[in-house]
Amino acid sequence: MNFDYLQDCMDATVNTYEKMLGNVPVVVGERYTQTGIINVHDVTALIGFNGDGLGSLLISMSQENAMKTISKFLYTELTEVDDDVLDGVEEIANIVAGAAAARFKFKTGLGLPTILLGEKQRIHGNEDAPWLFITMKTEAFGEFTLGATLKEV
């Protein structure tokens, strides 16, 4: 991989959060790579990249932070993780992934997003497709994890 696709995903996230949510996320700590069994937060959006790049993007946050984020997105006070919250997380992930794919160095389309909900969830990353992660944070909505895996095909 000859370009920094996580940086593209981070830039796409900053732009999307600024435009759609009025809050600019900042990076917390260093980026890290994981394969094998990977812990994720309770609410996790997964969306595939396909075309000349094959991979996935992940945005993962606590239930509380998901409610805060989507309450702002929908201009309404949401107090449980229901259909509206999960639809909202899906929409934001879709916009971020689309903006990221547009920045990639090769032609990449988007798959259908899937939202995961559960406690102590883990995903499994194949050795061939390591995930890069970074933690990001906004004052208003708290921390979330942004992850991406991508390989040229």
Place this chain on the structure above:
Amino acid sequence: MNFDYLQDCMDATVNTYEKMLGNVPVVVGERYTQTGIINVHDVTALIGFNGDGLGSLLISMSQENAMKTISKFLYTELTEVDDDVLDGVEEIANIVAGAAAARFKFKTGLGLPTILLGEKQRIHGNEDAPWLFITMKTEAFGEFTLGATLKEV
């Protein structure tokens, strides 16, 4: 959608289980459709369809049934849900999805598979992309759920 894509996925599953695992799964009960928040089993493989069809395939089973299935697949006795089990589930899902896509009426590629692991996991299916499900079973490995969502783009 003018063809029965779940049937294609079921046929692909029967073929794959017969060839790779030496066991022919049978259908348990009726197929059903779900949107919104959907319960899945502890070990769930998700793989996207893209190209002229956009969607996903899901194979979901208990941890016990995953260990039984992959023990047979790898000709070894697996007693915990580790990397090997999750890699095996991923490989089987990938073969099933590839065989299903080859049967579809329009040109469809595969995304990168993701394996989910967790207790009381749920996924969220958008109203625009309802999931079709069927429960299947083999004598040797017990029940599993096969699901698919697909729309022409």
